[in-house]
Amino acid sequence: MSSISVPPPKCLQKPLTVPYRHMFGPGPSNVPSRILKAGVNPVIGHMHPEIFEIMNDIKSGIQYMFQTQNKMTLAVSGTGHSAMECAIFNAVEPGDSVLVAVNGIWGERAAEMAERIGARVNTIVAPPGGCFTIEEMEKALSKHRPVLLFVAHGESSTGVLHPLDGIGQLCHKYNCLFLVDSVASIGGAPVYMDQQGALKNPARCFHGFCS
Numbered sequence: 001m002s003s004i005s006v007p008p009p010k011c012l013q014k015p016l017t018v019p020y021r022h023m024f025g026p027g028p029s030n031v032p033s034r035i036l037k038a039g040v041n042p043v044i045g046h047m048h049p050e051i052f053e054i055m056n057d058i059k060s061g062i063q064y065m066f067q068t069q070n071k072m073t074l075a076v077s078g079t080g081h082s083a084m085e086c087a088i089f090n091a092v093e094p095g096d097s098v099l100v101a102v103n104g105i106w107g108e109r110a111a112e113m114a115e116r117i118g119a120r121v122n123t124i125v126a127p128p129g130g131c132f133t134i135e136e137m138e139k140a141l142s143k144h145r146p147v148l149l150f151v152a153h154g155e156s157s158t159g160v161l162h163p164l165d166g167i168g169q170l171c172h173k174y175n176c177l178f179l180v181d182s183v184a185s186i187g188g189a190p191v192y193m194d195q196q197g198a199l200k201n202p203a204r205c206f207h208g209f210c211s
């Protein structure tokens with residue numbers, strides 16, 4: 001006859017105590033109390049009408065944050081990596097040409113993801129701490145004719161904030177999706193998605209993923 005030989009752990013029988021710590025890195029970060037308090041709300045089903053209203057409110061907030069009127073604005077309930085994969089895997093087919101601007105680890109990682117699904121990946125590489133001029137971007141776009149260009153807006157491995165102005169317009173010129181990793185920059189540095197060239201042809205524009 002079997003019986004319980006591992007008793008319930010005493011450490012789990014007392015309330016959890018987590019101290020407040022100031023966190024200034026790209027993540028994890030401090031969470032505003034309004035958001036922490038939201039966590040005590042009851043769980044409801046994903047098909048309850050209230051959840052659609054909440055999701056719509058969240059969508060409005062994201063549209064504000066990214067300064068976009070693009071109706072295809074949504075939050076991926078996952079990590080930044082999952083949103084990177086979601087964006088790349090849904091935009092790229094095996095054999096497609098993909099261009100990745102690499103000036104730190106996030107470009108490298110995006111290139112690996114695109115390679116994993118069999119894309120033909122080309123990179124432009126800047127030394128850590130560097131970024132790319134519009135001329136360099138255009139040269140690479142016209143050479144490789146990618147379906148998607150990846151740029152890390154906030155390259156958290158080096159601390160570089162990559163200028164975005166003008167790149168979206170170039171992507172339109174070369175009929176290419178513009179995928180921006182703003183995980184580490186959104187909320188801290190402005191992103192004007194529509195003004196930065198993503199509105200003219202919204203169906204062909206991705207902009208930003210955010211954990």
Ligand SMILES: Cc1ncc(COP(=O)(O)O)c(C=O)c1O
Nearest residue numbers: 026079080081106156183184211
């Ligand atoms: C620029 C950038 N992209 C993507 C990620 C991945 O986000 P996550 O750790 O939530 O998967 C990070 C995380 O630090 C990041 O700084």
